[in-house]
Amino acid sequence: MSSLLLYCRPGFESECAQEIQQVLAAENVQTQILSGLVVCHSDTDVDLMAQTDFQHLIFARQWFDVIAHLTELNTNDRVTAIVQACQPMRNRVHEVFIETPDTDIAKVLTPLCRGIGRPLDMALQKAGKLQKNSPWRLHICFTATNEVWIGISDRHNSSPWQMGIPRLKFPQDAPSRSTLKLEEAILVLIDRKQQEHVFKPGRRAIDLGAAPGGWTYQLVKRGMLVIAIDNGKMDPVLMATEMVEHQRADGFNYKPQRPVDWMVCDIVEKPIRVAELVAKWFINGWCQHCIFNLKLPMKQRYAEVQKCFTLIDKQFKQKKIDYHLAAKQLYHDRDEITVYLRRDNKKQ
Numbered sequence: 001m002s003s004l005l006l007y008c009r010p011g012f013e014s015e016c017a018q019e020i021q022q023v024l025a026a027e028n029v030q031t032q033i034l035s036g037l038v039v040c041h042s043d044t045d046v047d048l049m050a051q052t053d054f055q056h057l058i059f060a061r062q063w064f065d066v067i068a069h070l071t072e073l074n075t076n077d078r079v080t081a082i083v084q085a086c087q088p089m090r091n092r093v094h095e096v097f098i099e100t101p102d103t104d105i106a107k108v109l110t111p112l113c114r115g116i117g118r119p120l121d122m123a124l125q126k127a128g129k130l131q132k133n134s135p136w137r138l139h140i141c142f143t144a145t146n147e148v149w150i151g152i153s154d155r156h157n158s159s160p161w162q163m164g165i166p167r168l169k170f171p172q173d174a175p176s177r178s179t180l181k182l183e184e185a186i187l188v189l190i191d192r193k194q195q196e197h198v199f200k201p202g203r204r205a206i207d208l209g210a211a212p213g214g215w216t217y218q219l220v221k222r223g224m225l226v227i228a229i230d231n232g233k234m235d236p237v238l239m240a241t242e243m244v245e246h247q248r249a250d251g252f253n254y255k256p257q258r259p260v261d262w263m264v265c266d267i268v269e270k271p272i273r274v275a276e277l278v279a280k281w282f283i284n285g286w287c288q289h290c291i292f293n294l295k296l297p298m299k300q301r302y303a304e305v306q307k308c309f310t311l312i313d314k315q316f317k318q319k320k321i322d323y324h325l326a327a328k329q330l331y332h333d334r335d336e337i338t339v340y341l342r343r344d345n346k347k348q
């Protein structure tokens with residue numbers, strides 16, 4: 001028997017469960033929905049994590065292979081029981097993440113998570129369970145003061161952040177909080193090396209649905225020259241950088257005068273319309289990279305995402321366009337997901 005624990009945005013447990021069931025269809029897994037978490041069980045001993053690339057999961061922010069689920073922990077000494085539960089663990093671990101689901105319980109459990117860190121580290125060290133640079137990581141996920149899920153993840157096939165949430169600081173001069181969404185998308189969806197390659201100063205970008213300019217701000221911060229398309233007003237401080245040209249136009253009809261490196265789109269519209277718009281930009285060769293949001297409807301959200309990706313795939317195959325697509329429901333996303341799409345030129 002093997003199990004995975006997946007972390008997701010509260011309210012999206014069923015999408016997270018549907019997705020992992022589909023990805024692991026060959027393993028005939030069963031899922032159990034908890035609050036902000038999904039447990040995925042298989043009757044076999046198959047290594048479920050090794051079957052899947054974490055980057056391909058949209059709704060899971062973090063995951064691990066379950067070693068133990070302890071209930072009725074002695075609240076005067078949780079460490080002994082946790083270390084004991086780690087004894088069967090074959091691999092030593094580089095680090096320990098002490099986590100909770102991203103629900104209201106997190107606030108209640110934060111002092112416990114902070115307090116237990118050092119004593120647990122010392123006890124694990126004594127038990128010979130820690131090893132610097134090991135590819136493995138230990139997860140201790142508290143769901144109540146006396147209940148914990150324990151497991152391990154491959155550091156190269158999971159999120160590098162606790163609970164899968166990068167802690168970002170809101171820049172005081174940014175025009176809107178949604179600036180954090182694009183910052184998180186860049187961190188999560190594009191690997192570090194590629195980021196340097198794709199965001200070079202002087203490159204050109206178009207921001208559809210730009211006002212007041214939170215996403216444009218991120219592009220300008222990376223030295224890019226941006227055309228901001230929106231009937232709404234752009235932030236004057238951002239405009240004063242002289243790196244932004246504001247055009248009042250409809251993003252769905254707008255055609256760039258010449259191709260650009262980047263298009264980003266944060267227009268609140270039906271997801272399929274946004275997918276069609278993005279496909280049009282790539283088919284016309286108007287951009288090489290795109291980050292866009294798909295605002296999800298209340299029902300059939302997973303099916304809607306698949307519909308959008310199928311549309312892009314079909315249209316690109318017809319035009320023989322090779323591409324890379326990565327999507328995640330980010331911490332800063334609400335009822336939406338964020339997608340990174342890149343044209344891949346095989347000859348390059």
Ligand SMILES: C[S@@+](CC[C@H](N)C(=O)[O-])C[C@H]1O[C@@H](n2cnc3c(N)ncnc32)[C@H](O)[C@@H]1O
Nearest residue numbers: 176178209210211212213214215232250251266
């Ligand atoms: C979620 S807000 C964008 C926030 C922006 N990304 C930021 O970080 O500040 C959506 C914007 O899309 C604009 N919008 C809606 N429909 C549009 C359209 N058809 N063409 C261009 N902009 C549109 C709205 O005016 C609004 O400013």
